[in-house]
Amino acid sequence: MTSPPVLEVRDLRVHFPVRRGLVFERIAGTVRAVDGVSFAIGRGETLGLVGESGCGKTTVGRAIAGLAPPTSGEIRINGWAGGPLGRLVQFVFQDPYASLNPRMTIAQTIAEPVRLHALRDDREAIADRVHELIELVGLRRAHAERYPHELSGGQRQRVGIARALACEPELIVCDEPVSALDVSIQAQVINLLQDLQDRLGLTYLFIAHGLGVIRQISTRVAVMYLGRIVEMAEKADLYEAPRHPYTRALLSASPVPDPVVERQRRRIILRGDVPSPMSPPPGCHFHTRCPVALPDCASGEATLSPVGAAGQVSACQRAFELDRILDGSTNATDRR
């Protein structure tokens, strides 16, 4: 038998109560941030988790890293599901400035987890490890004694990555790690994450809203909408033969830095806003904005089923008709 996946998530649900009232506080409703999500990530793989704000992608990452208590479901690391996962799952945050202690030098920041988890024995070994990590993420030794405010955004994100690596984790959850960075710096950090993966065999859950970044870094991709995964596939299959209308809409709405392509593309412009996760629509959550919804999409459960390529799953009952119907759809508007 092959070894279990590094991460296995089964039917994960994370619900947040919404409280109203100051004196007589009562629970007015529940935000179903994550509402039945299952997936696995193999060693050395990167699963890209993509979706718009409020879809629950960050909550999935936080639950896996132990930063948000799951309401139900199972999270296994290397097949093991008991208790806190501690250092085995590390988190790289979007805003490196807010996630670094301003009073600690870079060396102290990176040394702390090494010391706390007793990963090196003595002070000398810890110091060696810190320098090793600093160089590994492309910083210079001179940065070790600096404070976060003395570094640029890209350098701070490198520190965040070094701190995660210091724990020698099984899985690194990267939550929008490049979204706050300028384009030229973004590429430096993406390349760094890829190089580290090649050298150290790291496993990533990479959460982002940008389809370009996700395509660049992922092995497989899962698309989330209102607390659920609506499509998941190998990267090439998802981008070249998407089998869910939401995936298609996202792809067609993502701007491409090429005016020739932009002028010729057909866009699926979705109507309206994402409904509130406090009261998601019944049936397929996407049916209220879906350009190809049928009457019965508003009832029953939209479950993920295998479609097309090996490992590709979609929650759309019309998955196989999309090529035909979306091309002639009235919702697809031509530019100019």
Add this chain to the structure above:
Amino acid sequence: MSALLEVDDLRVHFGAGDGLVRAVDGVSLRIAAGETLGIVGESGSGKSVTALSLLRLVPTPPGRIAGGRISFDGTDILSLPIDRMRAIRGREIAMIFQDPMTSLNPVLTIGRQISEVLELHLGLDGAAATRRTIELLDMVGIPAATTRVGDYPHHFSGGMRQRVMIAMAIACRPRLLVADEPTTALDVTIQAQILDLIRSLQRELGMALVVITHDLGVVAGMADRVAVMYAGRVVEEGPSERIFGEPRMPYTIGLLQSIPRADTRGQRRLTPIAGAPPEPHGETRSCRFAPRCVHAEPACRQSVPTLREIAPGHRAACLRDVVAPWARPS
């Protein structure tokens, strides 16, 4: 074609003495009536300050317009008395900002905020202003406009608030709309809706449009011409097709090679630009990009390269003849 807006050697400084920041350091731009100009650049490039200058909205102090000319339809707007400038703002040149929540007044209904513009600039009375407000909300795609005029900004989603901002901006049919990162705070499907709306309104009203953004994809889909800014200066400018297809400034080429694309079988490794943008302190005496440029030679550090013509309408501020690896041979 004569220009609707002409910016000539604009300089905007913040602070003074050793801390003097030259946020905009000699920018010249031309925008023809009905045309769309995209201004792209990373944070600190001076693109937003340039946009604010067009409406004389640079906060003073600490900022001040230290030099240059901005002429709108032949009028030098930098020397206008403030009341004449107010008459142009909103009526002739309107602006939409990145974050509609901070640019709308939270304690006034959106109907009140739009009618105010109509009363002030067009002299409409209460009933006529309300009628027109409803028409405008309808035009920007706000459902049930008749009932929603009485709602407050916090009743609307981010995308809907941006629609309200756009309704306010086009209320007086301005001849120039300046959009500063209009969709940066929005999700991609909402961004597509808003960009679609701006495009169709521009066509309908025949406005000129300046789109300021860090997102080269947004610019590619909107702009007729593009100006690329770096450290307070325009370093390349030209028709969109040329800027994306045959860029000649190493910074532009570097930016395009840094972007992960959603539409190409992206197994290509990204080629980042080394280092980080300079702090805009001190006088510019050399090419500001030279420290990060792989093509830099000693001459690049001895003088400030000026924009030189590469092809009709296409200018780049580079001494070298660098060609993008993907450029079509012309």
